[in-house]
Amino acid sequence: MSFLEVLYFIVPSAIFYAAPLILVAIGGVFSERSGVVNIGLEGLMVIGAFTGILFNLFFADTFGGATPWLALVAAMVAALLLSLLHAVASISFRADQVVSGVAINLLAIALSLYLVKKIFGKGQTDFITERFARYNVPVLSDIPFIGDLFFKSIYNTSFFAIAVAVVAWFVIYKTPFGLRLRAVGEHPMAADTMGINVTRMRYIAVMISGALAGIGGAIYAQTITNDFGHATINGQGFMALAAMIFGKWHPLGAMGAALFFGLAQSLSIAGSSIPIIQEIPNVFLLILPYVLTIFALAGFIGKANSPKANGKPYIKGER
Amino acid sequence: MSNRATNILVPLVSVILGLLVGAVIMLVSGYNPVVGYTALWNGIFGDLYTIGETLRQITPYLLAGLAVAFAFRSGLFNIGVEGQLIVGWFAAAYVGVAVELPKIIHLPLAILAAAVAGALWGFVPGLLKAKFRVHEVIVTIMMNYIALHVTNALIKTVSDGGDRTEKIFTSASLRSEFFQNLTEFSRLHYGILLALIMVGVMWLILEKTTLGYELKAVGFNQNASEYAGMNVNKNIILAMVISGAFAGLAGAMEALGTFEYVSSKGGFTGIGFDGIAVALLGMNTPLGVIFGATLFGSLKYGALNMPNEAGIPLEIVEIVIAVIIFFVASGYIIRLLLLRAANKKKEAK
Numbered sequence: 257m258s259f260l261e262v263l264y265f266i267v268p269s270a271i272f273y274a275a276p277l278i279l280v281a282i283g284g285v286f287s288e289r290s291g292v293v294n295i296g297l298e299g300l301m302v303i304g305a306f307t308g309i310l311f312n313l314f315f316a317d318t319f320g321g322a323t324p325w326l327a328l329v330a331a332m333v334a335a336l337l338l339s340l341l342h343a344v345a346s347i348s349f350r351a352d353q354v355v356s357g358v359a360i361n362l363l364a365i366a367l368s369l370y371l372v373k374k375i376f377g378k379g380q381t382d383f384i385t386e387r388f389a390r391y392n393v394p395v396l397s398d399i400p401f402i403g404d405l406f407f408k409s410i411y412n413t414s415f416f417a418i419a420v421a422v423v424a425w426f427v428i429y430k431t432p433f434g435l436r437l438r439a440v441g442e443h444p445m446a447a448d449t450m451g452i453n454v455t456r457m458r459y460i461a462v463m464i465s466g467a468l469a470g471i472g473g474a475i476y477a478q479t480i481t482n483d484f485g486h487a488t489i490n491g492q493g494f495m496a497l498a499a500m501i502f503g504k505w506h507p508l509g510a511m512g513a514a515l516f517f518g519l520a521q522s523l524s525i526a527g528s529s530i531p532i533i534q535e536i537p538n539v540f541l542l543i544l545p546y547v548l549t550i551f552a553l554a555g556f557i558g559k560a561n562s563p564k565a566n567g568k569p570y571i572k573g574e575r
Numbered sequence: 576m577s578n579r580a581t582n583i584l585v586p587l588v589s590v591i592l593g594l595l596v597g598a599v600i601m602l603v604s605g606y607n608p609v610v611g612y613t614a615l616w617n618g619i620f621g622d623l624y625t626i627g628e629t630l631r632q633i634t635p636y637l638l639a640g641l642a643v644a645f646a647f648r649s650g651l652f653n654i655g656v657e658g659q660l661i662v663g664w665f666a667a668a669y670v671g672v673a674v675e676l677p678k679i680i681h682l683p684l685a686i687l688a689a690a691v692a693g694a695l696w697g698f699v700p701g702l703l704k705a706k707f708r709v710h711e712v713i714v715t716i717m718m719n720y721i722a723l724h725v726t727n728a729l730i731k732t733v734s735d736g737g738d739r740t741e742k743i744f745t746s747a748s749l750r751s752e753f754f755q756n757l758t759e760f761s762r763l764h765y766g767i768l769l770a771l772i773m774v775g776v777m778w779l780i781l782e783k784t785t786l787g788y789e790l791k792a793v794g795f796n797q798n799a800s801e802y803a804g805m806n807v808n809k810n811i812i813l814a815m816v817i818s819g820a821f822a823g824l825a826g827a828m829e830a831l832g833t834f835e836y837v838s839s840k841g842g843f844t845g846i847g848f849d850g851i852a853v854a855l856l857g858m859n860t861p862l863g864v865i866f867g868a869t870l871f872g873s874l875k876y877g878a879l880n881m882p883n884e885a886g887i888p889l890e891i892v893e894i895v896i897a898v899i900i901f902f903v904a905s906g907y908i909i910r911l912l913l914l915r916a917a918n919k920k921k922e923a924k
Contacts, residue, residue, distance in 0.1 A: 258806040268837075293712075295654075295716075296916070297711070308801045341901070343903060345904060348904035348908075349904075349907055349908040350905075351901075351906075351907070354652055354654070354712055354903050355851065355855065355900060355903075355904040356650045356901065356904050358848060358851055358900065359897050359898075359900040359901040359904060360897075361848075362848065362893060362896060362897035362900065363894060363897035363898065363901070364896045366890045366893030366894045366896075366897055367890070367894055368890075369602075369890045369893075370604075370888045370890035370891055370893075370894060371604075371887065373888035373890065374604055374605075374888060389834075390680035397781040398724050425683070477811070486842070487841055487842055489840075490842055491720060491842075494716055494717075494720065495676065497713070497716070498713075498717060501713060537728065538728070539724050539727070539728035540724060542724040543720065546717035546718075546720045546721050547717075548722065549713070549717050550699075550703070550709075550714055550717050550718075553703070553710070553713060553714060554703050554706075554709055555707055555709075562710070566721045
């Protein structure tokens with residue numbers, strides 16, 4: 257394979273793997289910027305994937321080609337509802353946010369597998385028939401090099417994910433809502449004094465993170481695995497969490513990190529057919545995202561500082 | 576109501592609520608909860624064999640619970656018990672197959688290898704926390720995945736491309752003929768004694784040594800401990816190392832007792848994460864961990880009987896466990912409700 261061929265092969269595949277990560281990581285940015293740690297992203301993705309696949313299987317005949325997109329909406333709603341549980345526990349009940357997140361993860365995988373076994377009588381669902389289609393973007397795909405790299409046989413969902421990242425950047429940094437969101441995560445008492453409803457802001461942020469994680473999970477299931485079982489998500493939520501931190505709690509940074517992790521994932525899967533990469537033992541590519549995240553946190557790649565009030569419940573009148 | 580009483584009531588109420596939620600879910604999804612819970616009961620206490628297997632299941636839960644609880648007491652949240660367990664599992668199994676030695680040396684060596692591997696895996700997040708103030712939760716989560724992939728790669732190397740190692744030499748095995756005869760040939764092994772001794776060790780460290788006092792002090796208030804002349808950084812690292820060693824021992828239970836080999840894994844064992852539930856339910860005390868491990872170990876093993884006897888997916892028990900964690904974590908609201916109930920009673924009088 258020539259270098260260009262390798263590039264044409266690996267870049268679209270990286271973007272393809274990155275799309276769900278981008279969405280979930282952005283969800284994490286919203287939640288943690290408001291001061292609520294969300295370890296439950298993994299579980300929210302699981303519920304999204306499960307709901308998406310279920311909706312797709314049941315309604316493929318009714319909605320035809322639009323099914324995968326409608327399944328995203330269903331997944332969004334389901335994950336949003338589950339994230340409410342995390343919100344209630346960590347915002348209203350003052351639970352330890354990490355513990356509540358762990359509970360969400362356990363609950364999501366258990367509940368969806370329980371239902372899969374109840375409905376299908378086996379450990380995984382059937383394969384979906386209506387999938388997201390790859391397609392060539394008209395005009396743009398004719399551009400030499402760039403067209404081949406970014407616009408040939410690509411999923412719409414990838415564009416969607418990148419668009420969401422840009423919108424999230426705009427919302428968090430350029431709107432009053434975003435300013436309030438960040439204020440609540442940095443210094444909730446000051447924000448409260450200025451008349452911002454801390455509890456309300458945090459609920460909204462956690463719900464946004466749930467919605468995005470649900471969509472991300474459903475995209476992952478409907479583009480990569482095409483069915484749902486116990487190993488469908490298998491750590492993608494934590495990978496997104498890592499992308500969020502590696503991206504320093506910034507939407508565009510998270511997107512960049514997700515794209516990079518997508519590259520690592522696609523290399524670890526497709527690398528065996530590429531010269532040079534063949535020589536690197538697979539395990540190094542598999543652990544790369546996690547090692548990099550630790551390095552980023554330790555400050556070797558620029559200091560990653562979390563929002564100040566991240567993880568602390570806000571109790572009115574407490575100093 | 577006294578503080579102590581509510582402290583014990585919160586876990587109890589949580590367990591009852593968890594089981595209730597499980598019953599409701601069974602009812603809604605068209606199963607009979609009475610049949611379901613009877614199957615669960617039989618899966619735990621059915622006969623001598625199941626009791627033996629239940630005790631076997633409790634063994635790693637004890638150690639995983641200790642690991643999480645020990646870190647908690649020093650103000651650290653070790654989500655990495657899962658990864659530390661996996662490396663401990665591999666290390667013990669590796670020592671078990673690599674050499675053949677007299678039992679008196681081989682078995683302690685294999686157990687020690689597991690503890691050291693786990694401790695090493697705990698040392699990294701401890702060091703990063705102490706030196707760079709990096710939050711241990713994220714690092715330990717990342718270390719879990721690194722452990723999973725690295726041990727899988729090592730297993731492949733050790734077994735010449737296969738996906739499991741040979742069976743360990745009997746000289747490294749924890750298997751016990753005595754327990755096997757007692758429990759109709761269940762896989763119950765001597766590890767449970769080791770786990771119980773470790774419960775005692777944790778109590779001893781925390782309550783009877785200067786180290787334990789310092790660790791707890793750091794857990795309560797780092798600044799005050801620093802001011803009192805304690806080396807906070809050293810204590811943070813030590814807490815993670817000891818916690819990791821407990822977790823590594825949990826891995827040794829699987830390597831030397833239950834399975835007697837290590838195989839590559841597609842995902843996590845779940846024991847480490849359940850350890851969080853065990854520690855929470857046990858209020859991070861050594862005695863509480865015995866209670867938590869007994870409950871969750873029993874639930875986990877008993878659940879295996881539910882599909883056979885009642886046709887109910889065993890995941891129902893996982894749901895119950897998740898709900899219990901959720902309620903224990905939300906202890907504030909349960910405490911509030913208990914307090915209100917108590918006050919009402921007082922007013923009524």
